[in-house]
Amino acid sequence: MSMNTRSELEEERRLFYVALTRAEKQAFLTYTQSRYRWGKLIDAEPSRFIEEIDNVYLEYLTPINEQRYKPLIDSDIFDDIDKSKLRLKKPLSGAPPRGPSDTQLKKLRRLKPVTSDTDKNFNAEDANLSEGAKVEHMRFGRGTIVKIEGVGADTKAEIDFENGGLKKLLLRFAKLSVIEN
Numbered sequence: 001m002s003m004n005t006r007s008e009l010e011e012e013r014r015l016f017y018v019a020l021t022r023a024e025k026q027a028f029l030t031y032t033q034s035r036y037r038w039g040k041l042i043d044a045e046p047s048r049f050i051e052e053i054d055n056v057y058l059e060y061l062t063p064i065n066e067q068r069y070k071p072l073i074d075s076d077i078f079d080d081i082d083k084s085k086l087r088l089k090k091p092l093s094g095a096p097p098r099g100p101s102d103t104q105l106k107k108l109r110r111l112k113p114v115t116s117d118t119d120k121n122f123n124a125e126d127a128n129l130s131e132g133a134k135v136e137h138m139r140f141g142r143g144t145i146v147k148i149e150g151v152g153a154d155t156k157a158e159i160d161f162e163n164g165g166l167k168k169l170l171l172r173f174a175k176l177s178v179i180e181n
Contacts (some may be wrong), residue, residue, distance in 0.1 A: 012049075013049055013052075016047060016049045017049075029046070029047070029050060031044060031045070031046040031047070032044045122152055122153055122155055122171060122172045123152075123155075124148050124155050124157070124171055127171070127176075127178075128178045128181055129145060129148065129157065129171060129176065129178065130145065130148070130181065131145050131146065131147060131148055132144065132145060133145045133178055133180065133181050134178070134179040134180040134181075135159065135176040135177065135178055135179060136176065136177050136179055137159070137161065137164075137169075137174065137175070137176055138175060139164075140159075140161040140163065140164035140167060141161055141162055141163045141164065142161065142162050142179065143159040143160055143161035143162060143164070143167075144159065144160050145157050145158070145159050146158045146159065146160050146166070148171075153170075153172055154170070155170070155171045155172065156168055156169065156170055156171065157169055157171050157174070157176075159176075
């Protein structure tokens with residue numbers, strides 16, 4: 001999804017072409033309707049270059065309907081600017097955007113900055129975490145600490161969860177509660 005320059009787009013188009021021409025008899029082009037990116041579920045879309053292939057060479061295995069996907073960007077993003085869509089004058093009505101209110105600013109000022117000093121000085125023993133301890137995690141449930149390795153901010157624990165299986169977690173972020181030591 002190169003969108004920075006025309007040359008990046010052309011390089012992506014060239015790679016797509018090379019991949020397609022490697023197929024000797026036929027190629028299957030697939031895409032997912034949604035996927036996780038940075039921990040968030042987002043709608044996905046097919047390659048923009050599929051639209052450039054002549055329909056004579058395409059056979060859709062799933063029915064084409066208008067609800068298939070909504071493109072994230074216009075297909076003519078690199079074309080000339082449509083002058084009719086430009087706003088040349090200020091809007092005649094409406095209020096300009098405002099900043100935070102006084103009460104919101106007071107709340108923001110009361111917040112204390114998070115310092116990384118506490119993370120650097122993390123100690124598993126101070127948190128009552130040791131090998132063999134029974135712990136509970138919000139997402140993975142109950143588990144037993146199998147192994148603890150590292151020091152300070154890099155302290156990791158290998159935990160065998162009843163439901164989630166064996167997981168390796170950074171203890172400074174894990175938010176574990178000790179059930180039994």
